[in-house]
Amino acid sequence: MTGIQTTVEETQNDFLIEEFLAEEKTKDLLRFSTAGSVDDGKSTLIGRLLYDSRNVYEDQVRAVTGLQAGQKQPTIDFALLTDGLRAEREQGITIDVAYRYFSTQRRKFIIGDTPGHEQYTRNMATGASTADLAIILIDARKGILTQSRRHAYIASLLGIRHLVAAINKMDLVEFSQEVFTTIERDFRELVASFGNAELTTIPVSALLGDNVVEPSTYMPWYTGPTLLQHLEQVPVWTEEQVLPFRLPVQRVIRPDQYYRGFAGQIASGTVRVGDTIVALPSGRTSQVTAITTFDGDLEQAYAPQSIALTLADELDISRGDLISEVVRKPQHATSVEAALVWFDGQRLETHRPYLLKHGTQTLHARVTQVKHRTNIQSLQREAVNSLGMNDIGVVEIDMVRPIFFDPYAENRASGNFILIDVKTNATVAAGMIQRGLASADTATPQHKPLLVAGGDAAANTALELELLRAGAAVVRTRVASEQLWRALLSIGAIVLLDGISVAQAQELVDDAAGSETLVAWSNASSETEAVSGFLNQLRKLGALPDPQE
C-alpha cells in the first residue's frame, strides 16, 4: 500500500548503548545560519553539506533527484533538500528559513538556511538571531553585493562572533586563486569596519562539493580547512555562565500555600542555594532557599537552564519581574538608545504606540527619535526621520515604566527586545539596546501623561488651574485628532479635551493607548468639590503624585 521501500540495514550487533550515551555526552552543539545574496548557492551548500556528511535519508534524496534541463543523467538538486515549500520549488528561491539538523562524530549542528532575497530579510534575521556562526556566501563571479554587505552587517549587529565567508561557484571562475584573494581581502576589510567577529574565508563549489566536506582537488593553492572541518573546530563555548545572574520571571508556581517558586529560564550567569538576590523592580532582597526542578533540587544552576527558585522572604514577585544578583545589577531606564532592524511594510512612526517585549515583560513604548540609518552601501550614517522595511538604524525609545537591562553588546539575553504593532499584532522590529538614556531615578516624571475627556470648557479651566498648582504640565485642546493627542502625550503632558465626550475620545484612541492613558472625568463640573474629587481620583490611580511627596 505504501509503495515506499524502507531499507533497514542489519542492526549492528556490536552496538552498545553505554558507548552511544557516552559519545553523545561529549558532543556539543553549534547553531549556524546561512546568509548572502539571492542565488549565491546557500541552499545548495547546505544540501551538499548534509549529503556529503551522510545526513540525508535515501527517500529524501530520491525526492529531489531528477532530470535537469539539458542533461542526460538525472542529478540531485541539492537546494531542494532545504527549499521545502511549493512556492520555493516553483520559483527556485528560498522564502523562509529552513531548519536542518545533523551531527558528526564531534558535534551536533542546528542549521538555519535563510533566504537571500531582500524582501525576506526578516527571515534571515530570524535564522541568524539564535546562531553562533553565520556562513555568508559570495558568488565568485559577482563578488560582494549589497545583500552580502547587509547580511554581514546584520550578523555582526546580532553579535554573531564567527563569520565564514564561503566564496562559492569557484567552478565558474576556473578555481582562480586571484578571484578568491581579491574577494577575501575586500570582505575582511568590510567585516573589520563594523565589528570584531572572527572571519574565516573558504573557496568552495557547493554544486560539485569542493571544500565542503572533502578538500578540493582543483584548488591545491588553498590549504585551510574544508567547511565541515571548520564547523567542527570552531569554539562554541560562550561566557553566558560567567556573566551576571539574570532570571526573567516567567511564572509563579504555587501549587499550595507551602510552595512558591519563581519559574524562568536563566538568561545569564549562575545561581547557588544561599545566594542573595534582588527582585526588580521592587529592589527587595532575599536569599535563595531552593532551586527546584522535576528531577530534584539543585545546589546550583546556570544559563540556559529552566528552573524555579524559592526565596527566604515573602517578596511580591510576578511575571515580568527580573531576579538578579546583588553585586552586578542590571541598568534601568525609562528611555533607551537601541539599534533596530525594521521588518514591517509599514514604516516606523515616531510617537506611535508600540508594544515592546523585553525578557518576560511587554510594555507600551514609543520611538521618540530616529537618530540615524546605516547606509548599507557606504556604511555611513544617514539622517532620517523614519525607518522602512529592511532598514537598520539607531533610535531612542521611551517606555511607560523602567526596564532592567544590560547593553546587548555585554549580554545578548538581557539586551534584546522586539517591537509589536498594537493594531496589526505584527512583529515589526528587532532591537538591541545600546545604552540607557533617562535613568528611572533622576527623570521620574512628576505625573503620567494623561488624556482627560468629559469636561466642558468651564470645568477644564477649573481643573487646569488646580493641576498647574500641583506642578503638572497641562495642555488643553478642542481638536479631535488622535495624532495630535499622541504628540502631546509623548512630551509627557496632561491633555484636557475641551468639549469632547468620553465616548468620542474612546473611539479615536486605539484600545492599547486608551487603556493606558485615557481617563474619564465623569460628572465633570467647575464646582470646587468636583475638581478636587477628580484630583484625588488621579492620585489614587497613581497618575498624580501625592501633595506631601
Added chain:
Amino acid sequence: MTTTIAPPESLTSTRLTHLQMLEAESIQIFREVAAEFQRPVMLYSIGKDSSVMLRLAEKAFFPGPIPFPLLHVDTSYKFREMIAFRDNLAKEMGLNLLVWRNEGALADGANPVKLGTQRCCGLLKTQALLDGLREHGFDAAFGGARRDEEKSRAKERIFSFRDKAGQWDPKNQRPELWNLYNSRVAPGESIRVFPLSNWTELDIWHYIYLENIPIVPLYFAKERPMIVRGDSLIPVEQTFVKSLPGEEQMVKCRLRSLGCSPCTGAIRSDADTLPKIIAELISFRSSERANRVIDHDQDGSMEIKKREGYF
C-alpha cells in the same frame, strides 16, 4: 587558519548536554504559553513525541500541575493498543484529557478506503481538530511536530500563527527572534506552538531512554498479524482493510511512527528494547514518515494539509 581555543575549565565542567539544552528551551516555551494565553491546550496524539511533550510539560510546571487540558483528536482508526495506552495513562496521571471526533463524518462512514487518504485525513484529522479547538475556544495549541520530520515542517516557527480559519500562511510568517515570542492574536485567531521544534527523532528516543518515559508497546518489535503486500506491512486491525489469500502472516515488526492503522505501515524489525531501537535508528536509511501513506499522495501534500489547518 583556525586554531582551537579551549574553553576555561569552569565552563567545560558545567556545560549542558545537547538534550539538556533542548529540554530547557522546551520548558521555556511551555511556560511562556501558559503565562500569555487565556486558554491553551496540548494536542496529545499518543505517539512518542506526545509522550516526550507530556514529560516536558510536567517538568515545566513542577511541583504544580500542568495548567492546561490535553486534547486527543480521535479518528476512530487509531490502533487499539494506542487507545488503551491513552486511557490508562490519563487515569494514572490524573490528566484532564479531552477527546474530539468528527462524529458527523464517521456516521457517514468516512474511512480511507472509501474516501482516499487525503479526504479522510481532511475530515477526521484537520476538520476535527479545527472544530475541537473552536468549540472549546482554545487560543493556543501545543503540537509535538518536529522540524526534522518533513520539509515543510522544517519551515515552521515555534509560535506558528493561524488565522481565523486555522490556516497557515508559510509565505508570511512572523519574524521570531531569540526566544522572544509574539503571542498577540485577535479574537478567533490562534497560535500553534511547537516546543519540540528543534528535537530530532534520535533525540526523542535518546530522551525516552534516559527519562524512562512510557510509550505505546507498538513501537517495540513483536510477532504481529500483518497483511504482507510487496514491501509493505499493513496491520490487521480494521475490517474494511481487506487482504488477499496468503497475504496475512505473522511478522516480527514494529511501528516507527504511529498514525491510523490502515495508513501506517509497520517495518520488519527485531528491536524489542529501547537500545535496540536506537541502534536500528542509527542504521536507518529512510526517514521516519516514509511509511506513512498520507505524506506521499502528491508532491507537497504535508504543506497542503498544514495550510488547511493540520498540524
